[in-house]
Amino acid sequence: MRCYLINLGRRPDRLAAMTAQGQALGLVLDRIEACDAAATAPAALDRWFAAGGPLGEIPRGDKACLLSHRAAWEQFLAGSDAHAVFLEDDVRLSQVAAAMLADDGWIPPGVRVVKLEHYGPPGQRVLLRDVQPVGEDFRMGRMLSRHTGAAAYILDREAAALLVAQTRFDLPVDHLLFNPNNSALFAALSPWQLLPAIARQEQFVGEKSDIEGTRRGLRAFGLTYIGRELVRFLYDLKLIPRQVAALLGGAKFVAVKTAT
Helix, strand or coil, X not given: CEEEEEECCCCHHHHHHHHHHHHHHCCCEEEEECCCCCCCXXXXXXXXXXXXXXXXXXXXXXXXXXXXXXXXXXXXXXXXXCEEEEEECCEEECCCCHHHHCCCCCCCCCCCEEECECCCCCCCXXXXXXXXXXXXXXXXXXXXXXXXXXXXXXXXXXXXXXXXXXXXXXXXXXHHHHCCCCCCCHHHHXXXXXECECEEEHHHCCCCCHHHHHHHHHHCCCHHHHHHHHHHHHHHHHHHHHHHHHHHCCCEEEECCECC
């Protein structure tokens, strides 16, 4: 199972740090040149994206990020592996990550997407069903609620092909993959969460993401910000009946923690 590392050309420091992590875990990381929002013409980004979407306008950094992931998906499909790992260059991998990234023998048949990351605050809770053991020390469950972040995940060929077939996007990559509230592809991808997670983005343990600066204007407090947050709240509200039904059917909110 190959590990694709998405890395900006102007961040050799992150490439070195990720290479060191990979070597310590016995993993070979295949570098994918990331699309740089600072060096890409706006038209080259915008042609892939709808003018608006469920979360409003997508910042140019998030557009470049999604296209970087898309390049990695295409590279995966050009080979013959059944599954592949996709990593962003600001992720920190747990010491036990090698057990889950060395091969795909632990992934149950029919599972298309596995989220390897713990995103958000400590104790982030995600609604999961069908929780089952995998490997010796891990479990996984089918995701039924939002848990964004796309710094570490696994795709099978069917999921990658579905994503690459899209010619226009209306969400950032992490919402596209891991947000049932507003992703039209979420049901088809049917992602699973690994427990405990084996990856954590640096923004939660240190350095901020490179694309953070491109979001500031859209996140500045004002009418646009208020409108976007209201839309997000309405999407969350819309999902509540399904989540209540899932809870009655045995699903549970599970705290996602990061393995050491």
